[in-house]
Amino acid sequence: xxxxxxxxxxxxxxxxxxxxxxxxxxxxxxxxxxxxxxxxxxxxxxxxxxxxxxxxxxxxxxxxxxxxxxxxxxxxxxxxxxxxxxxxxxxxxxxxxxxxxxxxxxxxxxxxxxxxxxxxxxxxxxxxxxxxxxxxxxxxxxxxxxxxxxxxxxxxxxxxxxxxxxxxxxxxxxxxxxxxxxxxxxxxxxxxxxxxxxxxxxxxxxxxxxxxxxxxxxxxxxxxxxxxxxxxxxxxxxxxxxxxxxxxxxxxxxxxxxxxxxxxxxxxxxxxxxxxxxxxxxxxxxxxxxxxxxxxxxxxxxxxxxxxxxxxxxxxxxxxxxxxxxxxxxxxxxxxxxxxxxxxxxxxxxxxxxxxxxxxxxxxxxxxxxxxxxxxxxxxxxxxxxxxxxxxxxxxxxxxxxxxxxxxxxxxxxxxxxxxxxxxxxxxxxxxxxxxxxxxxx
Numbered sequence: 133x134x135x136x137x138x139x140x141x142x143x144x145x146x147x148x149x150x151x152x153x154x155x156x157x158x159x160x161x162x163x164x165x166x167x168x169x170x171x172x173x174x175x176x177x178x179x180x181x182x183x184x185x186x187x188x189x190x191x192x193x194x195x196x197x198x199x200x201x202x203x204x205x206x207x208x209x210x211x212x213x214x215x216x217x218x219x220x221x222x223x224x225x226x227x228x229x230x231x232x233x234x235x236x237x238x239x240x241x242x243x244x245x246x247x248x249x250x251x252x253x254x255x256x257x258x259x260x261x262x263x264x265x266x267x268x269x270x271x272x273x274x275x276x277x278x279x280x281x282x283x284x285x286x287x288x289x290x291x292x293x294x295x296x297x298x299x300x301x302x303x304x305x306x307x308x309x310x311x312x313x314x315x316x317x318x319x320x321x322x323x324x325x326x327x328x329x330x331x332x333x334x335x336x337x338x339x340x341x342x343x344x345x346x347x348x349x350x351x352x353x354x355x356x357x358x359x360x361x362x363x364x365x366x367x368x369x370x371x372x373x374x375x376x377x378x379x380x381x382x383x384x385x386x387x388x389x390x391x392x393x394x395x396x397x398x399x400x401x402x403x404x405x406x407x408x409x410x411x412x413x414x415x416x417x418x419x420x421x422x423x424x425x426x427x428x429x430x431x432x433x434x435x436x437x438x439x440x441x442x443x444x445x446x447x448x449x450x451x452x453x454x455x456x457x458x459x460x461x462x463x464x465x466x467x468x469x470x471x472x473x474x475x476x477x478x479x480x481x482x483x484x485x486x487x488x489x490x491x492x493x494x495x496x497x498x499x500x501x502x503x504x505x506x507x508x509x510x511x512x513x514x515x516x517x518x519x520x521x522x523x524x525x526x527x528x529x530x531x532x533x534x535x536x537x538x539x540x541x542x543x544x545x546x547x548x549x550x551x552x553x554x555x556x557x558x559x560x561x562x563x564x565x566x567x568x569x570x571x572x573x574x
Contacts, residue, residue: 171286174341175294178238178275179301181245181338183407184309184331185268186214187432190407191313191425194415195324200258208532212525213262214404217269218276219521225277226514234278234285235345242342244271246335253325271335273521280499280513284506291500292447296440299493303435305334306407311429314422383515386571388502391561392495393516395456397523398555399491402463404528405548406431406485413541417474427482434486435493442490443497452501452563455494460556463488467549471542488552491559495520503568512568527551 189196189210197207228237248268255261279298287294309331317327383389410431414424446452466484469477499516503509531544538544 170341170344171282172297174235174238174338174345175279175282175298176301177334177338177341178242178279179298180305180308181242181335182272182275182302183306183432184334185245185249185265185272186404186407187306187310187428188313188328188331189265190409190411190428191310192317192324192327193408193412194421196261196328199324200261202258203536206258206532208529208535210262210265210408212404212527212529213265214269214272215400215521215524215528217266218273218400219518219525221270221273222277222521223514223518225274226281226510228274229278229281229510233345233347234282235342236347238275238278238282239339239342239346241271241273241275242335242338244268246332246339249332249335250329253328268335277513277517280496281506281510284500284503284509288506292444292497293440295493295497295500296443299439299443299496300436303432303439303493307429307432307436310407310411310425310432314425382572383511383568384572386568388562388564388566388571389512389515389568390519391558392498392502392512393519394523394558395491395498395555395562396495396516396520398520398551398558399489399495400520400524401527401551402548402555403489403492404524405531405544406489408528409531409535409544410482410485413470413474413545414478416541417478419475419478427478430479430482431486431489434483435490438487438490439493442494446494446497447501450565452494452498453560456491456559456563457556459488459491459494460552460559463552463555464549467545467552471545471549474541491555494559495562498562502562502566505569508567508569 193207193210196202202210225237232240245268248264248266248271252261252264252268255264280295283291283294283298313327316330317324320326320330407428411421411424411428414427415421419427442455446455449455462484466481466488469481469484474481495516499513500509503512527547530547534543534547535541
């Protein structure tokens with residue numbers, strides 16, 4: 133249903149054609165256009181929901197800590213929950229997609245996000261807050277993994293532009309939650325519970341575009357190349373390799389897959405430390421809470437334009453190493469500024485760290501480029517994201533522990549800056565022009 137369909141032939145030919153499971157049913161161009169628009173809407177709304185659960189909490193972390201009686205270490209644990217859930221639940225996404233279809237899994241993920249966000253603020257204790265957060269993050273985890281798969285499957289000729297659109301929407305949702313959560317909370321009466329729960333409405337809206345596709349299980353990522361045909365009713369040449377049985381991969385044999393997983397993990401470490409703690413860094417340096425939220429929003433909003441530009445640029449380069457290095461240098465400069473003059477140059481540091489955080493759309497783009505088929509992308513995405521998020525779990529927790537026991541932000545910021553060096557090194561390796569099929573086929 134989702135693959136491009138053949139044009140309608142004349143009635144005589146159509147009436148005598150024998151349908152087989154491999155022969156897609158022709159649909160009118162208007163139906164194809166409607167399907168494409170609905171898919172794009174679903175991708176954009178899904179992306180908008182993948183970070184507000186985290187950045188809205190970061191903006192109100194001090195209020196949540198006071199209300200629930202959290203120590204710095206427990207708050208660090210709370211900021212480590214996202215990568216933990218992404219690692220645990222993300223690895224199940226390819227298997228769920230094969231069984232139920234990727235659209236159904238993403239739809240269920242949006243339901244989980246909406247429910248968790250609505251329940252979380254009213255649980256009344258730290259344990260309940262963490263459990264509801266885990267429900268939300270479970271939905272985010274499976275959607276995180278399946279977005280590159282959906283892009284590769286239904287937009288194989290527009291991986292760069294569609295990844296850019298998805299990443300741009302993700303950055304917009306991230307920044308919006310950081311910027312408006314504090315003023316919106318004040319406008320709604322000052323209750324942090326209301327300020328966090330209101331984001332559940334955005335999750336509910338993201339359920340709607342996927343509902344027409346929930347029962348679509350006809351082609352899994354491993355089978356979609358069989359169903360994809362061009363306007364003449366024949367499979368395009370670029371997918372000729374996929375008409376043969378998809379190779380069975382041992383992704384762990386691929387050096388590129390490991391480099392991409394470590395790169396993904398280190399950039400996720402920096403991103404979740406930033407989302408969870410940067411507003412608090414500015415608040416502790418004397419910046420007003422509302423301004424600190426805006427500074428976090430500036431960091432996040434940089435991903436809006438750059439998330440569209442970077443994937444398109446990356447797909448035009450044979451090696452993505454130069455982009456990796458440029459983003460890493462911006463990160464080092466931003467952390468140096470936070471260490472030396474956090475309040476004095478706060479807007480510049482937020483800007484530089486926002487540029488550095490665009491390592492995320494770059495990593496997603498490289499996932500799509502380092503495999504030939506959507507079956508390979510599904511395996512690589514699941515491996516790289518799950519392994520990467522496992523790697524990122526200790527970072528936010530360690531920052532909380534260092535902050536509590538050192539009494540300042542010097543050591544945590546030094547840790548953040550130090551992690552940029554290996555991130556740049558493995559990013560250069562992940563950016564080489566290779567595919568996991570070449571390295572991992574049995």
